[in-house]
Amino acid sequence: MFWALLEVIVSRGGQIIFTIFLAALLTPGAFGLVAIVAVIFELSNVMVNAGFAQGLIRAKSVTERQLSTAFWGNLALAFFLYLVIYLISPWVANFYSQPLIEPMIQVLGLGVVINALRIVQTAILSREMNFKAQMIASGLGTFLSGVGAVVLAREGAGVWSLVFQMLASQGIATLVQWISTRWVPAITFSKKDFVELFTFGKYLLIANVINVVFKNSYALVIAKFFTPEVTGLYYFANRITTMLSQQLAGVAQRASFPALSTLQDDDVSLRIKYQQLIQISLFVMAPVMIFLGVLAEPVFMIFFGDKWSGAVLYVQILALSGFLYPVHSLNINVLMVKGRSDLNLRLNLIKKALQISLLIPAIAFGPTAIVVSQLLGTVVSLLPNTYYTGKLIGYNAWMQFKDMFKPLMAGVISAVVISLCMALPIPDTILLLILSLLAGSGCYLGVSLLIGAEGAALLWGVVQSKLQGPGNRK
Numbered sequence: 001m002f003w004a005l006l007e008v009i010v011s012r013g014g015q016i017i018f019t020i021f022l023a024a025l026l027t028p029g030a031f032g033l034v035a036i037v038a039v040i041f042e043l044s045n046v047m048v049n050a051g052f053a054q055g056l057i058r059a060k061s062v063t064e065r066q067l068s069t070a071f072w073g074n075l076a077l078a079f080f081l082y083l084v085i086y087l088i089s090p091w092v093a094n095f096y097s098q099p100l101i102e103p104m105i106q107v108l109g110l111g112v113v114i115n116a117l118r119i120v121q122t123a124i125l126s127r128e129m130n131f132k133a134q135m136i137a138s139g140l141g142t143f144l145s146g147v148g149a150v151v152l153a154r155e156g157a158g159v160w161s162l163v164f165q166m167l168a169s170q171g172i173a174t175l176v177q178w179i180s181t182r183w184v185p186a187i188t189f190s191k192k193d194f195v196e197l198f199t200f201g202k203y204l205l206i207a208n209v210i211n212v213v214f215k216n217s218y219a220l221v222i223a224k225f226f227t228p229e230v231t232g233l234y235y236f237a238n239r240i241t242t243m244l245s246q247q248l249a250g251v252a253q254r255a256s257f258p259a260l261s262t263l264q265d266d267d268v269s270l271r272i273k274y275q276q277l278i279q280i281s282l283f284v285m286a287p288v289m290i291f292l293g294v295l296a297e298p299v300f301m302i303f304f305g306d307k308w309s310g311a312v313l314y315v316q317i318l319a320l321s322g323f324l325y326p327v328h329s330l331n332i333n334v335l336m337v338k339g340r341s342d343l344n345l346r347l348n349l350i351k352k353a354l355q356i357s358l359l360i361p362a363i364a365f366g367p368t369a370i371v372v373s374q375l376l377g378t379v380v381s382l383l384p385n386t387y388y389t390g391k392l393i394g395y396n397a398w399m400q401f402k403d404m405f406k407p408l409m410a411g412v413i414s415a416v417v418i419s420l421c422m423a424l425p426i427p428d429t430i431l432l433l434i435l436s437l438l439a440g441s442g443c444y445l446g447v448s449l450l451i452g453a454e455g456a457a458l459l460w461g462v463v464q465s466k467l468q469g470p471g472n473r474k
Helices: 002-025 027-050 051-059 064-095 101-108 111-116 119-127 131-154 159-182 189-225 227-259 267-303 306-323 327-337 341-365 366-381 381-392 397-422 429-451 454-468
Strands: none
Touching: 002 131, 002 159, 002 227, 002 267, 027 064, 027 101, 027 159, 027 189, 027 227, 027 306, 051 064, 064 101, 064 111, 064 119, 064 159, 064 454, 101 159, 111 159, 119 131, 119 159, 119 267, 119 327, 131 159, 189 227, 189 366, 227 267, 227 306, 227 366, 267 306, 267 327, 267 381, 267 397, 267 429, 306 327, 306 366, 327 341, 327 381, 341 366, 341 381, 341 429, 366 381, 397 429, 397 454, 429 454
């Protein structure tokens, strides 16, 4: 958890910093174009994975033949998918009446091949619980690609600086992971191993494809019916909230999956550990997303200027849905640990049907209504998302709602404190922002301990254990 969290701080924190620089140098329209091609980039990466990485991580043991089979199978699929991406790029450009999209898709499509080259390396490092190496790879990719993107933007490269950032970060991370594992595929391929891996991964593949398409559908709908500038404002707001919510939740998801997989046959222990993960994740997520919503306006004015002010309301709405993301992602983790990728697919179909029923009528009311429908869809999806977890390990929706309440209450109280501090007559806006954050953070920790928030107690127990040292522990 520590190294996975440090990866988020280094890589995603770096992304936020470089995004600030790029937002100052580029226009919302440039981000709007990237919003359209991003779905191709993400979709191709999901399809190459095909659930093989999760299958390798979850397996109780793996052979060299299985690893090599997964590598060559993914690589072959990657080249096929890149050909498809290349061929459909003119159609996508025509659909959105944006000629520049065609070469952007063709260049970004290369990411599917780059990612295919590191799927086995990622599985090996995850099986070894070596998240330190993954942190180094991701951090270097973020830093070097970010520096290059800012240089390109300053030289007038425009939207291509964003394309470079996305592609270079993947390439650098892939290279570092190859160096870290020192694993080289053998010239061998087993149809039997391929079928076994794909049997587990096929449902996960379909579910993830649905997830990617639907996650990007809001930006794609806005891009079709509104201007690139409006699309860019939404995409930028979604990118900021996603970097925080999904990546912080991803820490718990990625770090816990190989560990919880060892408990896949012990439902009682699995439930206890899973509930602790939910409690800790919500305790961390609540202040991050609630503070982001409260401080969105002054933060945007300080770092981004007037041209991005239209994204403030979108950030505030999306921050509310970001608080719930750990519950969604970790519920899916339980299904993967139990090997029920078929239930994951069924669950995704149910959730997407609910969310689409909210999205379609919202289109007529404008982009803000579309973003509100995204929030409502996140809330409504909690019920089916928690159903199977209750059936499989006995951690039902009511228990999960109770675990959400305390961090949410502490976050709301601390948000009120921040709002009161921001109203103080201090002329230096940055100083006022820092003081408000410190006051809000102190309030959040104090209230959490006062009301006995389980996540706070668990983390405090870990800190005490570390401070005592191995010789003093009971």
